[in-house]
Amino acid sequence: MTAVSGERTRWTRPLAVVAAVLLVASCATAGPPARPRPVAPPSPSGSATPWPPPDDPWPGTSALTPLPPPDGPWPETGELSVFFCARSSVFDACAERGAATSREIRRVRALLAASPEVKKVRFISQAEELRRERKMSRDRPDILETLELEDMAASYWVRVGSGDWPALIRRLSASPGVSTAFAFRDDFWPDKADVMVQLCVRTDAAEGPCARRGFATLAEKNAVLDRIDDLPGLDEVYFQARSHQGSAWHRRHVPDSAPVPGLPEVFYLKFTSPPVLSDVSRALRDAEGVLLVGAVDATTKDRRL
Structure with missing residues (x-):
């Protein structure tokens, strides 16, 4: 983890997950296209120019x-994550409220159980997340001393199959107590x-x-x-x-x-x-x-x- 303060440590876990998958999955085993468009920025002087579309011949x-x-x-399978509000959550859905209640978490579990896309569900409690954070930060005493149970986000990690993922995520995101929900399709390669x-x-x-x-x-x-x-x-x-x-x-x-x-x-x-x-x-x-x-x-x- 690259957090430099207690406050940042408390709320960046979902974003850190996104970044990690981004670097590993999109760089190493990126998935398929939906809205093709070049995204490469201008290359610095002396380096390669932005490359042509992949169907162009190799000019080597x-x-x-x-x-x-x-x-x-x-791939039509992937992983979906649902994070719940915690004491220090800064997501808009968690504004002016405390941590997600047990009832709210159970309602999300029922929503997942009723969704045909869902194949497997695992709940990660605040205590388990705290253990993970401590393990990740074991060489950073400055971060370790800021970690508190109330600031950890409980979550569901879900295996999903083919179906309407955007609609499912919209339903999850609208559920009280949910801070954010997102999915990643499995590797293409x-x-x-x-x-x-x-x-x-x-x-x-x-x-x-x-x-x-x-x-x-x-x-x-x-x-x-x-x-x-x-x-x-x-x-x-x-x-x-x-x-x-x-x-x-x-x-x-x-x-x-x-x-x-x-x-x-x-x-x-x-x-x-x-x-x-x-x-x-x-x-x-x-x-x-x-x-x-x-x-x-x-x-x-x-x-x-």
């Missing part, structure tokens, strides 16, 4: 030409690719492979492709441009929201047989313009996928 010099992202199928190679974005960070630089340049992308081309068992390579990242964002987030600036570009690699992730990482080690190499399935360990 590498012997390997990546494919645009496949058309689908798009599992079963379509094995490994993702995330490229550098503009950053002012002082450390890391992309420290104080801009987006990966065209020359860097082609050099990365040359290394990818030498990987044994390579079947297909897809390129997810920033324009596709933006359209994917809109399809994945319910309710819709504006993508963050500077979403990265990603190569997705499909192999004829499951690769060893550490071998792929080693082949791309120290490649300019590469932020990270990881498995499309985040649960996969450093072994044969």
